[in-house]
Structures are given as structure tokens and as C-alpha cells.
Amino acid sequence: KQEVTQIPAALSVPEGENLVLNCSFTDSAIYNLQWFRQDPGKGLTSLLLIQSSQREQTSGRLNASLDKSSGRSTLYIAASQPGDSATYLCAVTTDSWGKLQFGAGTQVVVTP
Amino acid sequence: EAGVTQSPTHLIKTRGQQATLRCSPISGHTSVYWYQQALGLGLQFLLWYDEGEERNRGNFPPRFSGRQFPNYSSELNVNALELEDSALYLCASSFRGVSGANVLTFGAGSRLTVL
Numbered sequence: 001k002q003e004v005t006q007i008p009a010a011l012s013v014p015e016g017e018n019l020v021l022n023c024s025f026t027d028s029a030i031y032n033l034q035w036f037r038q039d040p041g042k043g044l045t046s047l048l049l050i051q052s053s054q055r056e057q058t059s060g061r062l063n064a065s066l067d068k069s070s071g072r073s074t075l076y077i078a079a080s081q082p083g084d085s086a087t088y089l090c091a092v093t094t095d096s097w098g099k100l101q102f103g104a105g106t107q108v109v110v111t112p
Numbered sequence: 113e114a115g116v117t118q119s120p121t122h123l124i125k126t127r128g129q130q131a132t133l134r135c136s137p138i139s140g141h142t143s144v145y146w147y148q149q150a151l152g153l154g155l156q157f158l159l160w161y162d163e164g165e166e167r168n169r170g171n172f173p174p175r176f177s178g179r180q181f182p183n184y185s186s187e188l189n190v191n192a193l194e195l196e197d198s199a200l201y202l203c204a205s206s207f208r209g210v211s212g213a214n215v216l217t218f219g220a221g222s223r224l225t226v227l
Contacts, residue, residue, distance in 0.1 A: 032215075043118075043202055043220040089155070097167065098143065098206050098216055102155040 002027045002094050006103035014111050019077035021106045023090035028068045031093040035064050035075050038087045080110045116219035118203050124225045125193050133188045133222045137205030144186040150199035161186050198226045
């Protein structure tokens with residue numbers, strides 16, 4: 001059974017620092033891995049999607065890496081801003097029809 | 113292009129009542145997924161509908177049910193509501209991606225509170 005773990009559960013950094021969020025999964029047989037952002041009480045916003053054949057994806061200040069063999073992904077957010085404060089969720093797709101297995105998330109607070 | 117839309121945004125019910133939540137997928141998407149996000153439990157897969165049929169369901173009791181209409185919109189019904197059904201219910205839709213794995217786009221969610 002696939003299990004997805006995110007460490008740390010919560011993180012607080014001063015504005016300008018780089019953020020490093022970790023995600024690990026137990027079964028390397030995944031189709032892809034996604035990073036989402038969730039603001040309090042809101043839905044999910046997709047940040048980055050990494051296909052199983054890829055090693056990383058970049059979008060602006062965000063960079064995500066994927067190491068399937070070790071079952072790990074890391075999300076880097078450069079030069080953090082207060083607007084980056086949110087919960088970040090990683091999820092792996094375990095079936096071709098798109099079922100997502102989510103981690104519990106990392107709650108990030110960026111202080112001005 | 114309109115995203116995935118869900119209604120109502122908030123719903124308050126009492127124990128034993130029934131709740132109905134609705135979801136309109138992105139135009140062109142034929143699959144709809146429902147997820148539950150209860151406090152402290154994370155996001156749990158509920159149901160998957162594709163082309164009008166229920167294709168898979170998560171580990172939830174039968175009082176959680178739904179359907180998909182010919183226009184691919186969907187509704188989720190929760191019967192005999194219990195306090196622990198209080199959660200954010202998220203709907204997502206997809207089309208089959210080029211890799212063969214569907215990529216989901218989520219709506220803003222419906223907050224169900226059971227008193």
C-alpha cells in the first residue's frame with residue numbers, strides 16, 4: 001500500500017529565506033507526482049507536476065525534484081514571501097486513471 | 113476557460129439528514145473525482161466517475177454515493193449524516209493525459225458542517 005509522508009509538518013521562516021519541503025513515498029511505481037498549494041479552507045492549486053520519467057520541474061521561484069528509486073521529492077521555493085504562506089501537499093498518482101495518494105502536508109508560515 | 117465549480121460553498125446540516133453536493137467539471141473533461149478532507153485526516157479518495165459510470169470508490173460506507181450526468185457534471189450524496197462527516201469535500205476533473213495518466217484539476221470545495 002502506497003504511503004506518502006511529508007516532513008516537516010510545519011515550517012516558519014523569515015521573508016527572503018529559501019524553503020525546502022520534503023515528500024517521501026513507499027512504492028516507486030508511480031505515474032507522476034504533484035505538488036499542490038492549499039490556502040486555509042480553500043481548494044487545491046496545482047504548482048508542479050513531475051512525470052515519472054522526469055527528474056525535476058521548474059516554474060518561476062519553484063523547483064521540484066523527483067528521485068523515484070529512493071522514493072523522494074523535494075520542493076524548493078526561492079526567496080520566500082509572506083504570500084507563500086499556505087499548506088503544501090504532495091501527491092503521487094498510483095493508477096493510470098488518476099487516483100492521487102496525498103501526504104498530510106507541510107504548513108508554511110513566512111514572516112515579514 | 114472556467115475551472116471546476118462546486119456548489120454550495122458551505123452547507124450546514126443536522127445529524128441524520130441528507131446532503132447533496134454538486135460539481136461541474138472543466139469543459140471537455142469526462143472524469144470527476146470526489147475527495148474528503150476531514151480535520152486531522154488529510155485528503156481521502158471517495159469516488160471516481162467517468163462517462164457516467166462509477167469506476168472506483170474509496171473506503172467509505174455506502175451512505176456516500178453519487179452520480180454523473182450526461183453533461184459530465186456530478187453530485188455527491190451523503191445520507192444519514194454523522195458528525196464525523198463534517199469536512200471539506202473537493203471535486204476534481206480530468207481528461208486523459210498524453211502519458212496515459214489522468215491529471216486532475218481541483219475545485220474550491222464545499223464545506224459541510226454537521227451539527
